[in-house]
Amino acid sequence: MVNLLAVFGRFPVLRAIAFGSVPPQREPDVTGHHCFAKTGPHGERMVRVIFADSDRMLETATVDGLVTEDSATPVGRRDLALMYAERYAQLLSEAWQPDVIAPPHP
Secondary structure (H helix, E strand, O other), X not given: OOOHHHHHHHOHHHHHXXXXXXXXXXXXXXXXXXXXXXXXXXXXXXXXXXXXXXXXXXXXXXXXXXEEEEEXXXXXXXXXXXXXXXXXXXXXXXXXXXXXOOOOOO
């Protein structure tokens, strides 16, 4: 008995004939990250980093270098630029200031 999975895995042309072509997975649009900082009520340095692509927005908050909050928001059909603008305005209203120093990624 012939193992069809092994045959199709070894010969992608046969797989394409049998099942049709498989479209390549879409690479999300990467936008980079934005960093905000402020001084906490007890003098501690608070940093918030936002990283987003066309699939999701990741946000990490640290206090004196320790991660205190981590969240992921699916972008879906919403406009990524609009999400960034809304979050940027919200952070500014909460006394966060744009910063160029980001905590290291784990």
